[in-house]
Amino acid sequence: MRSLPSKYSMLTVIFAFFLCLNGFAQSEATVTVESSQSIKQLIAQKKAYNRSKRYVKGYKVQLFYGSEEGALKIREDFLSVFPGISSELKFHSPYWKVWVGCYTTRLDADRGLQEIKEGFSSAIVVPAKVSLKCGN
DSSP states (O other), rough: OOOHHHEEEEHHHHHHHHHHHHOOOOOOOOOOOOOHHHHHHHHHHHHHHHOOEEEEEEEEEEEEEEHHHHHOOOOHHHHHHHTTTTEEEEEETTTEEEEEEESSHHHHHHHHHHHHTTTTTTTEEEEEEEEETTTO
């Protein structure tokens, strides 16, 4: 008896494999999750706690670090270009900082930084406590 060349036998195996996959495909199903009353109470408590929080760990964009006069000028320039973004002056002796924005995730802060860097090339993202009611 004559055997098939290995190339043809390999193609036959692959073809058979794909036919088997089609036969074992999954159909749609419905999953029902049941939880106890204590789990529901814990979830309600966590939601209430989250609503009571005012500040969380987040990020801001720092535009300036230096003298008070420089900080005031940079902040004024920033507000003229981006009037809708919150800004604040911080004093950490002996330097003034200009922080802008209010971001709860690093990804959002990096997106804001890209937009801000067009006009303020020395801007950087810094970790900060941010308000959950912030407008950014």
